[in-house]
Amino acid sequence: MPYKKDTYSTLYYKEPGPKLDKESPFESMMERFRFAAELLKLDDGTFQYLSNPVKQVTVSIPVEMDDGRLEVFEGYRVIHDNVLGPSKGGLRFAPDVNIDEVKALASWMTWKCAVVNVPFGGAKGGVRCNPRELSPRELERLTRRFTASMLEVFGPDEDIPAPDMGTNEHTMAWIMDTYSMHSRKTVTAVVTGKPPIIGGSLGRREATGRGVVTVTLAAMSKLGISPVNAKVVVQGFGNVGSVSAKLMYEQGARVIGVSDVSGGYFNAEGIDIPAAIEYAAQNRFSLEGFTGAAPISNEELLELECDVLIPAAKEDQISRVNAPNIKAKIISEGANGPITANADAILEEKGVLVIPDILANAGGVTVSYFEWVQDRQGYFWTEERVNRRLNRMMRNAFQLIFDVKEEYNITLRQAAYVYAIKKVADTLKLRGIYA
Structure with missing residues (x-):
């Protein structure tokens, strides 16, 4: 029986009836959570505990x-x-x-x-x-x-x-x-993402984009796609998007499309990403007026034929409306929730490999953890060491989730939720409930 939301509270419980079809970030997350919970056969109490904030x-x-x-x-x-x-x-x-x-x-x-x-x-x-x-x-x-x-x-x-x-x-x-x-x-360890001069970690600002690229390259390897001359599209040109575009460019990929709030920009031969980054920096962090590519709409950008699509802008960018038109082989979610739950099944049927946000953009929290560790130790690492450890942890995480995907014959997103929920649920059972 599916887990359903009680309309009179924030609790979730098992009850006969159809699943909710509301396309909101929270409900999209809950749709994926319910799937994993049913696969893992979570008991009702554990389900309710993990569904609600403490x-x-x-x-x-x-x-x-x-x-x-x-x-x-x-x-x-x-x-x-x-x-x-x-x-x-x-x-x-x-x-x-x-x-x-x-x-x-x-x-x-x-x-x-x-x-x-x-x-x-x-x-x-x-x-x-x-x-x-x-x-x-x-x-x-x-x-x-x-x-x-x-x-x-x-x-x-x-x-x-x-x-x-x-x-x-x-x-x-x-x-x-x-x-x-x-x-x-x-108390330097009370926050992360600080300036390095007061205990921040080197490499933190680029960490999310770097993590996106690390797992994207791992996925491309699984599909036998070389990064050299691979066609890449990046939606969003803020911190995550610009870093992702730059690192894919440095791998030899052809970044054929980028976008920001001013619209999309397309060049079939590949965009000069360092030039685009420099232009944006000199133009109040906007690509408006950029002449290194032809202007297109953000909607058209998402539907470009490419090997890799990196949505690194906002939630709900790919829904059941435009999912049938997606032509990417791999989607790596740089943003939180860029694909709605209703679009997942469409993309799966099309054979698109989706690297979910909870894996793809976890580079930021990984280096935040590094920063917290460094603050607690009072000993700070070089940027090269930060990047090396980040790449290793992201590659290991991708392989773990890919193994779960193969074991259960499910999608990478479903596998990520299954792995994460099982880990937290198992830890909860070991710790027990204090009474």
């Missing part, structure tokens, strides 16, 4: 604005699970952030950490604001007041934030300093 915190954040006004923002922190270790997850500042989105992202972090064998649980945080409309001083006051409200939540052995949408290295520095001031000592 802690949800909502706070009001009063901030004195530069013009003297008092404005109150709303902030969230959701700890989905801490069975494997301290919870870990990003903090985003965005005008449309809400508790349901944060819950979905926190659960993704649990499975992501388990997939790459990082000893963290999953968490996520958010503040509903538009950081583009706030001055640096207002952002600092907002961040510090939010941190003060989370002193009983954050901690190097409890919950460790990191940068996400709308936040950056400087935001993490403010969190670390505020937490340290209240602790009366410097």
Whole structure:
């Protein structure tokens, strides 16, 4: 019997009836979670435990604005699970952030950490604001007041934030300093994604894109596709997309399409990625007006014929509407949730190998773990060592998930959820429930 959501609570339980068909990030995640739970024959109690956050915190954040006004923002922190270790997850500042989105992202972090064998649980945080409309001083006051409200939540052995949408290295520095001031000592390990001068790890900024490319190359090897002259399309040209494009370019691939908010850009002979990166850096991080490729729409970009498609922009970019038109052999999910649950079956039927987000973009949390380890030791690694260890962990994780895929004759995404959920469930049973 399928697991179904109780409309009167956040609990999930077994009940006869059709599966929900709502295309939302949380429901997409739950569709995949339900499949793995049924395959693993999870008991109802364990299913409910792993479906629901262990802690949800909502706070009001009063901030004195530069013009003297008092404005109150709303902030969230959701700890989905801490069975494997301290919870870990990003903090985003965005005008449309809400508790349901944060819950979905926190659960993704649990499975992501388990997939790459990082000893963290999953968490996520958010503040509903538009950081583009706030001055640096207002952002600092907002961040510090939010941190003060989370002193009983954050901690190097409890919950460790990191940068996400709308936040950056400087935001993490403010969190670390505020937490340290209240602790009366410097606590560098309370956040990751900090500037290296105050305990950040070398290689952290490029880690997610590097991880995407590592597992993509492993998948190409499984299919017998050489990276040299392979046709690659990258949606999104931010940190993850631009790094992924650059590293695939350096492997000899022809990156025939890239895009950002200004639209898509196509060149059948291959785009000069270093030139595109330089252009974007000089054009306020936008490709608008780039002349090294012909303009196309983002919708057309996704449907280009290619060996590898890397969606590294937003959620729900490939749905049941456009999935039949996808012509890639491999899709490597650089973004969280770029493919809806309803599109998975269509892509599987077409023979597309999808590397799921909880594996493909786990390079960021892997190097965040490295940063946490370095902070705890007070000993820091070279960038070459960080990259070498990241590549090894990502390759090992890909092979583990590929083996599960072969064992159960399921997709890579299903295999990733099966592996992650089994690992967390087995750990929960060993630890037991404190009463």
